[in-house]
Amino acid sequence: MAEHLSQYLHVQNPDPVFNVPEGKETSSFCKKLMQKTDGFTEGFAFDIASAFSCASGKRKRKPPVLRRKAISALLKAMCFYYDPLSNTVIRSVTELALECGLARKSAIGYLSIERAVRAIKSLEENFGFIACLAPSEFNNTQYVHSIITFTPRLFEFLGVSPLALIEARLVSNAGGDSE
Numbered sequence: 001m002a003e004h005l006s007q008y009l010h011v012q013n014p015d016p017v018f019n020v021p022e023g024k025e026t027s028s029f030c031k032k033l034m035q036k037t038d039g040f041t042e043g044f045a046f047d048i049a050s051a052f053s054c055a056s057g058k059r060k061r062k063p064p065v066l067r068r069k070a071i072s073a074l075l076k077a078m079c080f081y082y083d084p085l086s087n088t089v090i091r092s093v094t095e096l097a098l099e100c101g102l103a104r105k106s107a108i109g110y111l112s113i114e115r116a117v118r119a120i121k122s123l124e125e126n127f128g129f130i131a132c133l134a135p136s137e138f139n140n141t142q143y144v145h146s147i148i149t150f151t152p153r154l155f156e157f158l159g160v161s162p163l164a165l166i167e168a169r170l171v172s173n174a175g176g177d178s179e
Contacts, residue, residue, distance in 0.1 A: 029168035
């Protein structure tokens with residue numbers, strides 16, 4: 001009985017993870033970003049971001065463990081597909097959810113990405129780490145078809161200098177990859 005209490009039974013995948021797809025490559029800058037997201041949601045910088053969010057009245061407390069795990073997996077995936085030149089993530093929320101194990105199918109075959117949407121919404125509204133530009137009016141499916149961009153605040157909390165970002169954009173514009 002005690003074992004059941006320690007397990008989360010209300011989610012299909014309590015430990016979502018982004019694994020780099022076979023045969024896909026990304027820039028060295030994106031790889032460095034991915035490394036910086038390792039343990040980010042359990043670290044001091046995220047605690048500070050949570051405290052700022054609480055102080056501004058956006059949240060009452062740090063996000064729960066399952067939300068932090070979803071945020072962590074999504075951040076890693078978004079960093080992998082990040083394009084520094086356009087400052088956008090080159091994947092839809094649905095694709096990110098599938099690759100991170102945050103999507104589930106219902107008995108009748110509907111795909112549900114609500115965990116990913118809640119994590120994306122938290123990253124945008126509570127922490128200001130990303131901005132989602134919806135191609136249409138605000139509605140319940142806003143995040144499904146949105147374009148995700150990174151804000152300077154995310155780079156600040158990840159410890160990425162503005163100079164490194166400028167260099168990555170220059171390298172991306174030149175079509176090369178710098179170590």
